[in-house]
Amino acid sequence: xxxxxxxxxxxxxxxxxxxxxxxxxxxxxxxxxxxxxxxxxxxxxxxxxxxxxxxxxxxxxxxxxxxxxxxxxxxxxxxxxxxxxxxxxxxxxxxxxxxxxxxxxxxxxxxxxxxxxxxxxxxxxxxxxxxxxxxxxxxxxxxxxxxxxxxxxxxxxxxxxxxxxxxxxxxxxxxxxxxxxxxxxxxxxxxxxxxxxxxxxxxxxxxxxxxxxxxxxxxxxxxxxxxxxxxxxxxxxxxxxxxxxxxxxxxxxxxxxxxxxxxxxxxxxxxxxxxxxxxxxxxxxxxxxxxxxxxxxxxxxxxxxxxxxxxxxxxxxxxxxxxxxxxxxxxxxxxxxxxxxxxxxxxxxxxxxxxxxxxxxxxxxxxxxxxxxxxxxxxxxxxxxxxxxxxxxxxxxxxxxxxxxxxxxxxxxxxxxxxxxxxxxxxxx
Amino acid sequence: xxxxxxxxxxxxxxxxxxxxxxxxxxxxxxxxxxxxxxxxxxxxxxxxxxxxxxxxxxxxxxxxxxxxxxxxxxxxxxxxxxxxxxxxxxxxxxxxxxxxxxxxxxxxxxxxxxxxxxxxxxxxxxxxxxxxxxxxxxxxxxxxxxxxxxxxxxxxxxxxx
Numbered sequence: 001x002x003x004x005x006x007x008x009x010x011x012x013x014x015x016x017x018x019x020x021x022x023x024x025x026x027x028x029x030x031x032x033x034x035x036x037x038x039x040x041x042x043x044x045x046x047x048x049x050x051x052x053x054x055x056x057x058x059x060x061x062x063x064x065x066x067x068x069x070x071x072x073x074x075x076x077x078x079x080x081x082x083x084x085x086x087x088x089x090x091x092x093x094x095x096x097x098x099x100x101x102x103x104x105x106x107x108x109x110x111x112x113x114x115x116x117x118x119x120x121x122x123x124x125x126x127x128x129x130x131x132x133x134x135x136x137x138x139x140x141x142x143x144x145x146x147x148x149x150x151x152x153x154x155x156x157x158x159x160x161x162x163x164x165x166x167x168x169x170x171x172x173x174x175x176x177x178x179x180x181x182x183x184x185x186x187x188x189x190x191x192x193x194x195x196x197x198x199x200x201x202x203x204x205x206x207x208x209x210x211x212x213x214x215x216x217x218x219x220x221x222x223x224x225x226x227x228x229x230x231x232x233x234x235x236x237x238x239x240x241x242x243x244x245x246x247x248x249x250x251x252x253x254x255x256x257x258x259x260x261x262x263x264x265x266x267x268x269x270x271x272x273x274x275x276x277x278x279x280x281x282x283x284x285x286x287x288x289x290x291x292x293x294x295x296x297x298x299x300x301x302x303x304x305x306x307x308x309x310x311x312x313x314x315x316x317x318x319x320x321x322x323x324x325x326x327x328x329x330x331x332x333x334x335x336x337x338x339x340x341x342x343x344x345x346x347x348x349x350x351x352x353x354x355x356x357x358x359x360x361x362x363x364x365x366x367x368x369x370x371x372x373x374x375x376x377x378x379x380x381x382x383x384x385x386x387x388x389x390x391x392x393x394x395x396x397x398x399x400x401x402x403x404x405x406x407x408x409x410x411x412x413x414x415x416x417x418x419x420x421x422x423x424x425x426x427x428x429x
Numbered sequence: 430x431x432x433x434x435x436x437x438x439x440x441x442x443x444x445x446x447x448x449x450x451x452x453x454x455x456x457x458x459x460x461x462x463x464x465x466x467x468x469x470x471x472x473x474x475x476x477x478x479x480x481x482x483x484x485x486x487x488x489x490x491x492x493x494x495x496x497x498x499x500x501x502x503x504x505x506x507x508x509x510x511x512x513x514x515x516x517x518x519x520x521x522x523x524x525x526x527x528x529x530x531x532x533x534x535x536x537x538x539x540x541x542x543x544x545x546x547x548x549x550x551x552x553x554x555x556x557x558x559x560x561x562x563x564x565x566x567x568x569x570x571x572x573x574x575x576x577x578x579x580x581x582x583x584x585x586x587x588x589x590x
Binding site (some may be wrong): 042043046061062065066103108109112113123124125126128129132133136138139142143146155156157158347 | 436
């Protein structure tokens with residue numbers, strides 16, 4: 001009779017905090033819990049009673065990495081309730097802002113969090129010493145994304161320029177020219193990055209994923225689209241509550257989501273890629289092919305390649321938007337409060353992010369529901385872990401623990417709203 | 430001048446609020462930036478600078494509002510317990526690996542008390558934020574006026590606030 005326990009308290013290189021517990025008995029996993037310290041649904045409660053135009057700013061504070069995603073899902077949900085459709089140049093500017101966030105977020109994950117797993121480093125910082133050229137490329141990509149967000153969002157973190165119906169201020173065409181120059185270089189860096197990560201040594205793992213992602217008739221869906229499941233079913237975003245149901249699990253403050261009654265579906269880069277490969281820009285599709293990707297990728301370790309392809313796509317499409325940009329007549333279309341319920345979803349870097357708001361007759365938020373990607377993926381990450389380590393329980397403890405960490409990191413889980421303060425030891429000064 | 434923090438986590442907003450006060454106090458040629466602590470953002474922001482000043486909330490057990498001056502950037506090991514996976518210590522390590530540390534890096538730590546979600550900034554920390562902004566403002570005006578600091582942040586100057 002043998003017992004084995006793997007306990008990872010505070011997974012490194014995962015945004016925020018998480019812990020994992022795996023227990024095995026006689027070569028069989030008896031318990032597996034991924035515990036994500038996500039704050040309770042504080043923000044949903046906080047939103048009740050606030051004015052209908054406040055959620056974009058308030059929910060942007062939930063995540064320091066993807067505030068634009070929260071703003072876009074919030075805006076679209078409230079605009080839907082109020083019967084407003086934002087289109088034309090204003091929608092293009094929203095796309096551009098969102099591409100900036102994708103470039104920033106994916107660059108952080110690919111270079112500082114994920115690549116060290118494949119090259120045998122404990123951190124991105126250690127990797128930088130020996131892979132300086134790649135890290136310099138990362139900084140250039142990061143800066144390009146950062147500039148997009150700062151220019152359109154008003155500042156680099158927690159953008160303040162977004163409002164219902166559009167923006168407080170829209171850029172002049174000439175303001176976008178230097179961004180385009182930077183993006184052209186970033187696109188080349190992204191192509192080089194995809195070729196680099198495609199050459200990594202990937203564990204031979206395939207999971208039978210059930211994917212969920214938005215699909216748009218003309219775009220690789222990021223800002224909006226129809227929720228689409230990999231077996232082919234779709235449903236309008238207004239019917240999200242009937243299809244996606246969240247449930248509390250006893251060991252985590254995060255909730256697990258079930259899709260049409262079944263848990264363990266996947267959102268995020270692999271899901272988007274599988275459902276929308278044909279919507280990638282021709283350049284991004286060619287880069288994916290050169291990187292050896294098929295139309296669908298079921299190896300979560302290769303998600304680093306998919307994210308690199310998505311950076312290429314984001315740079316490419318951002319350039320297309322800038323090239324075609326015409327200044328809108330007004331920075332925002334009016335959005336007057338209408339009592340009713342609105343639903344909105346967009347593709348945050350980590351996956352589909354759904355918002356629902358009920359507005360009362362006084363224009364106040366009566367009820368709010370936010371379904372973030374990490375809550376949707378948590379059950380599937382546990383399944384990944386189970387399938388990955390069940391046949392490998394005889395590995396040395398340290399090696400098993402490292403493999404578990406990698407399996408979690410594959411899905412870039414974001415534990416929203418973590419604090420950043422330094423845990424300072426004054427005596428060590 | 431870079432303020433690091435999270436507006437949604439009580440006293441963790443201290444660094445950001447110092448940055449916002451300083452933006453109105455300093456000559457425009459001194460870059461004032463806000464950061465969530467993303468190491469790449471920090472390194473890209475201070476690259477090429479002669480002097481970078483970073484302000485961040487800290488938790489050391491001292492009285493709330495205590496301002497720790499010129500925390501040494503080399504002593505990164507006590508910071509491994511930071512509740513965020515990546516932060517200032519990682520940025521310093523990354524910058525060191527890439528030879529992108531500013532010539533002088535000064536870190537101010539403002540002792541926080543409450544880091545709960547959407548908690549208000551505690552009064553002692555509010556006072557420390559104002560005092561720190563004024564102290565840094567005086568210090569930077571003196572330095573910038575005396576030596577004519579050149580910043581290398583032209584592309585980051587588009588922040589409209």
